Amino acid sequence: GAGVSQSPSNKVTEKGKDVELRCDPISGHTALYWYRQSLGQGLEFLIYFQGNSAPDKSGLPSDRFSAERTGGSVSTLTIQRTQQEDSAVYLCASSLGTIDEQFFGPGTRLTVL
């Protein structure tokens, strides 16, 4: 079956530009997570969606970051006015429920020049 997909796989942008990263979770998974991973480092939690509940945005590093999840399925992470420190791999994961294991997508590698 299809896993979690993310697009684009790579994104190179110039400082100050806006970028949108997309995540398609596994069908039927109610929970969706966004993380950021710098080179060889741990995962930094960004945002979490669970069903129709208000998202947990506590991990977003600044107001330049936002995310939405339409129809309980596809999610888009938007970074406005990108900075060089935003360069990282952005990972999306989904799970069936809140106590279930997460399935991760391949990530989007963002490079801000």
Place this chain on the structure above:
Amino acid sequence: AQSVAQPEDQVNVAEGNPLTVKCTYSVSGNPYLFWYVQYPNRGLQFLLKYITGDNLVKGSYGFEAEFNKSQTSFHLKKPSALVSDSALYFCAVRDGNYGQNFVFGPGTRLSVLP
């Protein structure tokens, strides 16, 4: 607030020897504990989890982990390491009573030497 510690950045073990990757956690309520593995140039994969029940849980690729409530630990183990086990391992915790999101540890890089 929940937190996870992986006290070793790097673990080296000879092929065929047992391996242990350590994880300790802190939560206010009941812990939900997970181990994930990240192979080079590949995404994170789930290995095993502890929610409730037996303290010893078995997972993929011959890995197991033991939940120890008194020591707040959830160490990952394998009786006989393979070179192909070389990867980055992450422990994660969610507070079953109070937390909504997962907290991941910083990761431990395991190198299995032939």
